[in-house]
Amino acid sequence: MTLTVVALTLLAVALLGPVSHLLPRARWAAAEPRATLVLWQAVGLSAGLAVLGAAAAMAVAPLSDTLLGAFRIFFARLAAGDPTGGLGPFHTVVLLVALVLTARLLGVLGLSTWRTVRARGRHRRMVDLVGRPLRPGPATGTGSAQRESLVLDHPAPAAYCLPGGTPRVVLTSGAVELFDDEELAAVLAHERAHLAERHDLVVLPFAAWSKALPWLPTVRRSRTAVDRLVEMVADDRACADCDRTVLACALARFGAVSHAPDGALAATGTGTVLARVDRLLDPPRRSARLRSLLIAAAATLLVLPTLALLTTTL
């Protein structure tokens, strides 16, 4: 099983090192943001499988040639009353590390999901109470539109969406005043695209793990990259219904007036908004070949660690 351990370790190092370092810089990502997002999901999942799989394989290696066989023997010995399962102290420690790491990654994801859902629900209930409908309709309609757009009385322009079972798009009165009708429609289309594509779920594991592993710069970098790609996908989808230049106007107008007070937000002034405007005005050429390549790479990344773990010949 040494080969399995070595292969998985190499895969993990490659994914957490050079791949997560280079992928955020890839210029072609802007041409195929959705396929790149798929690749990112595969990178994350594959890296997790590789790290945990390598640790587990290393721990039970003395018991058998295959991972499944080794765990079968391990549990059989546990059941027979041997508290070590037939492992020496070193291998027991490695197994414990693998277990703690697995529990931490899954626990953080679960906790983060629960917190997010709760915070979002609370926010939505308050928005429902305080906000006014964007388009005044019949005062008490029971079958109100599933995706209600609400306006908050606030001078600062802002637009955001609240994903979930009862999604909302929220605008401030400042934003409604800032945009003309066409631009407003484009902004709404952008936010609805986030909701329709469930970008909250796409971002969730990266947000959770960048919080859980703040000392791993690659995790934070991948999270930033995923955030940007999600915005590009929403821009593209919004532009299916409206002119790209209209959304570019809305975005530039929004950015030009809503800048943060000097010094307050140096960390987030990353040029993303400017890059999005440029991308809308001069869209990169789409490439079917790049798309298939990215999907194939994603599939390979998922198959590799799975094969390494399940194979019976190593």
Add this chain to the structure above:
Amino acid sequence: MARLGELERAVMEVLWSAPDSCTARDIVAALPDRDLAATTVLTVLSRLERKDLVARDRDGRAHRYRPTATREQHAATLMHEALDTAEDRTAALASFAEQVSAGEAEQLAASLVEALRRRSGARDG
């Protein structure tokens, strides 16, 4: 539940637009749906009180209700929550665009001019 939510909204609407605190009777009279029982409104008021949205003062034999914060104050709190970049905002809310630096805002103003030019060009052509 949806019905209760709508009633809460309607009651808050009345309280926010009233110049002074209101009795339950005032609220029933001001609601568009006049067939509501006073007890229903009292139930809604106690729910709102539990959520700290409404405060109650005793005035002789009656209770007078007033909102704990104005609509604008609530909106400001929500905005703060939505735009708070220190918290993990991206997971909870997807904002149209992140806040930009002053320098980027200047560049965006220039981009806006270009975008507007192309937009009107697209319309004319």
